[in-house]
Amino acid sequence: MRTAYTSDQIRAAELALMAKLPEGTLMGRAAAGLAAVCAGLLTGVRGRVYGSHVVLLVGSGDNGGDALYAGARLARRGARVVAVLAGSRVHEGGLAALRAVGGRATDLRVPILEQARELIGDADLVVDGLVGIGGSGALREPYATLAGLTAQASGLVVAVDVPSGVDASTGEVDGAAVRAQATVTFGAYKNGLLIDPGARFAGAVEFVDIGLGPYLPDPDVAAPTDEDVADLLPRPGAESDKYRRGVVGIAAGSDRYTGAAVLAVGGAVRAGAGMVRFVSSAEPVRLVRARWPEAVTTIIADPLGADPIEEVGRVQAWVLGPGLGTGAEAHAVARAVLSAQVPVLVDADGLTLIARDRGLLRRDGPTLITPHAGELSRLLGVPRERIEARRLEHVRRAAAELGVTVLLKGSTTLVAEEDRPVRVNTTGTPWLATGGTGDVLAGIAGALLAGGLSCYDAASGAAYVHGLAARLAVRGDPAGRGDPAGRGDPAGRGDAAGRAEAPIAALDVAQALPEALRAL
Numbered sequence: 077m078r079t080a081y082t083s084d085q086i087r088a089a090e091l092a093l094m095a096k097l098p099e100g101t102l103m104g105r106a107a108a109g110l111a112a113v114c115a116g117l118l119t120g121v122r123g124r125v126y127g128s129h130v131v132l133l134v135g136s137g138d139n140g141g142d143a144l145y146a147g148a149r150l151a152r153r154g155a156r157v158v159a160v161l162a163g164s165r166v167h168e169g170g171l172a173a174l175r176a177v178g179g180r181a182t183d184l185r186v187p188i189l190e191q192a193r194e195l196i197g198d199a200d201l202v203v204d205g206l207v208g209i210g211g212s213g214a215l216r217e218p219y220a221t222l223a224g225l226t227a228q229a230s231g232l233v234v235a236v237d238v239p240s241g242v243d244a245s246t247g248e249v250d251g252a253a254v255r256a257q258a259t260v261t262f263g264a265y266k267n268g269l270l271i272d273p274g275a276r277f278a279g280a281v282e283f284v285d286i287g288l289g290p291y292l293p294d295p296d297v298a299a300p301t302d303e304d305v306a307d308l309l310p311r312p313g314a315e316s317d318k319y320r321r322g323v324v325g326i327a328a329g330s331d332r333y334t335g336a337a338v339l340a341v342g343g344a345v346r347a348g349a350g351m352v353r354f355v356s357s358a359e360p361v362r363l364v365r366a367r368w369p370e371a372v373t374t375i376i377a378d379p380l381g382a383d384p385i386e387e388v389g390r391v392q393a394w395v396l397g398p399g400l401g402t403g404a405e406a407h408a409v410a411r412a413v414l415s416a417q418v419p420v421l422v423d424a425d426g427l428t429l430i431a432r433d434r435g436l437l438r439r440d441g442p443t444l445i446t447p448h449a450g451e452l453s454r455l456l457g458v459p460r461e462r463i464e465a466r467r468l469e470h471v472r473r474a475a476a477e478l479g480v481t482v483l484l485k486g487s488t489t490l491v492a493e494e495d496r497p498v499r500v501n502t503t504g505t506p507w508l509a510t511g512g513t514g515d516v517l518a519g520i521a522g523a524l525l526a527g528g529l530s531c532y533d534a535a536s537g538a539a540y541v542h543g544l545a546a547r548l549a550v551r552g553d554p555a556g557r558g559d560p561a562g563r564g565d566p567a568g569r570g571d572a573a574g575r576a577e578a579p580i581a582a583l584d585v586a587q588a589l590p591e592a593l594r595a596l
């Protein structure tokens with residue numbers, strides 16, 4: 077599990093560690109790691125460090141100190157280093173170290189932005205040491221303008237600890253922020269490096285160990301890795317039969333909306349359900365049978381009758397909602413499904429129904445809801461944009477207010493359950509933003525729930541394999557495992573440099589599931 081923390085958690089751990097070490101040790105470790113990453117990147121681009129132009133954006137805190145000490149190390153290797161002193165104060169030791177090896181600082185008599193504009197435009201490398209975990213609120217001037225100028229840099233931009241302007245604890249970005257190709261982070265991951273919008277600004281995250289590990293508390297956020305997900309996925313034993321592997325019931329689709337049902341069933345079949353029982357009206361049942369003969373189907377005879385799903389037979393978990401409709405008949409089906417004591421996943425139209433009638437959530441079994449920001453907006457009465465800007469806050473709030481496990485979809489998928497670290501998904505691709513992929517996800521998570529996983533594990537496991545399958549499908553490369561671009565960067569979010577990508581349809585994601593599962 078990759079763990080991540082708030083600024084306060086990191087600061088407390090740093091204080092505890094610092095108390096045991098001579099002054100300056102941690103900053104020394106941080107700067108050495110930062111300089112090594114910068115030197116590696118410069119060598120990659122220019123062939124050497126010697127002679128490269130390096131600009132340090134230096135704020136008044138220790139984040140600026142890291143940049144100055146790292147700059148001194150690069151200057152010692154022959155880089156031409158200039159520090160843009162942006163704060164009212166500067167880390168004196170760092171500045172002295174830089175000057176001692178021939179590094180320069182901006183002339184305090186000339187307006188800082190005038191000097192910075194030219195320096196940033198010409199630099200091979202810009203190091204962002206404006207603010208780190210000490211930052212709070214939107215960047216103030218001149219930091220905000222300097223952060224904006226980095227967008228015009230023709231060279232590399234490397235952020236120190238966290239891109240300035242990104243809230244390290246939440247990933248929120250309120251105003252200007254530095255957009256980095258790489259972020260060198262010290263001691264532990266910060267939440268904001270994994271959660272959008274902040275994560276988008278961080279680029280590839282390079283971790284530098286400064287010895288903080290033993291002093292860190294329980295994490296605030298955790299990102300499962302390949303190994304974690306492989307460990308939690310159910311696998312059939314010698315004694316397994318289809319019932320013991322898990323039967324998932326899917327109540328989805330309507331005569332008007334049929335596709336969602338086919339996709340949700342496909343997700344469940346391909347993710348390894350022992351059996352899928354599909355229940356709906358006649359037309360979706362016909363289409364599901366045609367596409368997935370593995371599913372056992374039931375046509376609901378009397379949706380408004382005493383128990384519309386009476387005929388379905390036993391299931392270990394339900395998926396409720398994709399394409400279900402939101403009328404009286406759908407409501408009656410939802411009520412029947414939610415009155416079962418097994419775990420129920422509620423998605424899509426099912427979420428509209430519970431937004432209108434929260435009483436549906438008063439039930440005995442565990443509940444997992446899988447909204448996108450628009451659906452969560454209706455559930456919480458909060459504008460969609462606000463949810464997208466503050467994902468961590470709202471996914472937690474939904475879990476607390478509704479008393480359920482919440483998987484919030486979108487550019488960063490988060491899973492929250494009260495009193496647990498929020499799980500963040502690091503697989504996936506923006507190509508997933510296409511109609512129907514959410515239905516496939518619901519089917520996958522349903523299969524995992526039926527296989528005995530908790531809502532928390534089923535949700536995070538499903539998001540992970542869904543994202544892996546999407547990456548494989550996008551590349552049209554069934555053996556895409558070896559591609560470092562997709563999986564290799566430390567945050568697991570790399571772009572797909574070097575390998576062509578193509579749009580995918582939702583069914584492609586379901587079809588790629590076996591390969592994704594084999595890759596784990």
Ligand SMILES: NC(=O)C1=CN([C@@H]2O[C@H](COP(=O)(O)OP(=O)(O)OC[C@H]3O[C@@H](n4cnc5c(N)ncnc54)[C@H](O)[C@@H]3O)[C@@H](O)[C@H]2O)[C@@H](O)CC1
Nearest residue numbers: 090102103137138139207208209210211212214215216237
């Ligand atoms: N504490 C430690 O043990 C270590 C800290 N390190 C570095 O120290 C950093 C934290 O240093 P600090 O606590 O000095 O804090 P920062 O350097 O992150 O920022 C604090 C300074 O930025 C200003 N500031 C805050 N928000 C601002 C905003 N929105 N606009 C403009 N200015 C703003 C504050 O007034 C203050 O002067 C870490 O991110 C890391 O880079 C590393 O050297 C590793 C060891």
Ligand SMILES: Nc1ncnc2c1ncn2[C@@H]1O[C@H](COP(=O)(O)OP(=O)(O)O)[C@@H](O)[C@H]1O
Nearest residue numbers: 448485486487505506508509511512513514515
């Ligand atoms: N920008 C994005 N980057 C990565 N994944 C995304 C992005 N936008 C959407 N997704 C993913 O695509 C899927 C879309 O699901 P959903 O919004 O329910 O669509 P639908 O209802 O059409 O199936 C989710 O898994 C979501 O996390």
Ligand SMILES: [K+]
Nearest residue numbers: 204207236240
């Ligand atoms: K920074």
